[in-house]
Amino acid sequence: MRRLLTSPLFRSVFAVASGTAAAQAVAFAFSPLITRIYGPEAFGLQAVFLSLISILGPAISLRYPMAIIVADDETDAQYLGRLSLMIAFVLSCLVGLALWIARGAILALLGAEALGSLIWFLPLALFFTACQDVSEYRTARLNNFRVFGVVTVVQACLTNLARVLGGLAAPVAGILVAVTSIAPSVQVALLSFGIRSRRIAKPPLGLHRARGLLRKHRDFPIYRVPTDVLNAASQSVPVILLTTLFSPVAAGLYSLTRSVLGLPLHLIGMSTGNVLYARFAELDRDGKALTPLLLKTTAHLLIVFPIIALIAWFAPPAFALMFGEEWREAGYYAQWMSLWVGFSISNIPSIRLAPVIKAQNLLLIMNIAILVIRVLAMVGTYWSGGGEMAAIAAFSLVSLFANAGLILAIIIVAQHHDTAAGRLKPASVK
Incomplete structure (x- = not known):
């Protein structure tokens, strides 16, 4: 300590x-x-x-x-x-x-x-x-x-x-x-x-x-710009689909829940994002391995995931107390959305490492895939007769697994990057 x-x-x-x-x-x-x-x-x-x-x-x-x-x-x-x-x-x-x-x-x-x-x-x-x-x-x-x-x-x-x-x-x-x-x-x-x-x-x-x-540095305009635009669009997908498929009320409940759960994500993202980005770049310029810091920081941020999920379990009465009884339903949204938002905190090191290891093309591909599966999850739930709560649950679960896939993909690329540069021995790559 x-x-x-x-x-x-x-x-x-x-x-x-x-x-x-x-x-x-x-x-x-x-x-x-x-x-x-x-x-x-x-x-x-x-x-x-x-x-x-x-x-x-x-x-x-x-x-x-x-x-x-x-x-x-x-x-x-x-x-x-x-x-x-x-x-x-x-x-x-x-x-x-x-x-x-x-x-x-x-x-x-x-x-x-x-x-x-x-x-x-x-x-x-x-x-x-x-x-x-x-x-x-x-x-x-x-x-x-x-x-x-x-x-x-x-x-x-x-x-x-x-x-x-x-x-x-x-x-x-x-x-x-x-x-x-x-x-x-x-x-x-x-x-x-x-x-x-x-x-x-x-x-x-x-x-x-x-x-x-x-x-x-052309990978930034070629890959990072569309990635960030897609990410912004992906954040807006639930609001648009909930309004179109269900009701504006469902979209309003989602928006409030997202803003509340987004507070720790914003705080941790702002405090760790650029710090890790600068540290990864410094290690790369010094010819040192990047994978150990990636694994360590990802593991540390994963601790936040169960904490947010546990707190969100008590969200319905908390939302009713803070915002009024009509917002109790948003607390049930929070129970599902905490799985996605809480876990997405742990992908901050992976996203910040991507430009350093020239993996922004992978980041773009993953964001396209995430956007597609999020849309399919919500639309598929609607077509199968599920309600807005089921759509939120499906959206949150596929987002969780998609973020896990993104982290795993970046870890693999980082290991190959370090091995090719002679910073990690091939035998040490599990």
Whole structure:
């Protein structure tokens, strides 16, 4: 235990986890005030705007910011950051141009007609999201996770304070959307200030060097962008299918349950994801084996699975007490969904290792397969005469086994990667 608590990896995870938890506490503390200032319609429009960012955000920089961590040296890392911002600026301008040419048709296609003129914030929000990605991955590469934890809390305080003050002046959806759009730039400024002393002088970026870097890390736009878009779509599948096959009530119950169960997933994912990604990349550059850390961290995160499942067993009365008797049914959803959400925490190391071992094509194939079997599970349950609870159970079980398959596949690829590089002896690979 003493060795674990004093390890650099644990200290990095703790720095990010404490900052993320504190930021969530700040948001929770502000929420009663914010919900009394803004009406449900304003929050609904903000939710629509956030959904657009979650789907388009990964594509706006073609995921090149993630390549910063696996870059060969610090010069290449800074070049990749600059190239990512150039790509994001061009694509954000193209989004703005498309909105100027056919705003009505695009809003109808995205199902976001209610946003109206607020859609003009989208190009700005997408560009600032890319800037935030670059800053976060630069900070992770430098292992400056203490700064990241502090910045997360400060950003939460500033952005929620802006929502309150803006709402007191004009409690409209435009304020929420504007703050949401600008919020990433606050984190960019704070992180840039925190790591300012770690910059190095570098020669100008020539066209030949730029093309070489983009070509070398082309697996990010080719495989990672569609993977993340598919993952976002996969998260929306239950809501769409529950509404279409059963009722909007079932979709509402699922949405609340997913948001509650997603809190530990978000906290652990934020605190461990980039830390593990940076550590895997560092080990790979140093020529050390990656499989031992993958197995160790996966085993540690598997401990969370039975804990969440056990807590969810008492969810029905807890949901009725916290949210009202009409939400008791959501607690029964939670009993099944905890199996999927709890186990998915353990695949964080595998997903973060994939870019390091050049397995993003495998990640894409697995995400396509997961999306297909999730749809088939829910539709098959409906066709066989099952109700919404049976559909949730089927969705959760196939998601659990799909995540287990993803972890096993990455472990096998990681072992082959280490063996081929001479980091593991073939005899040691079980």
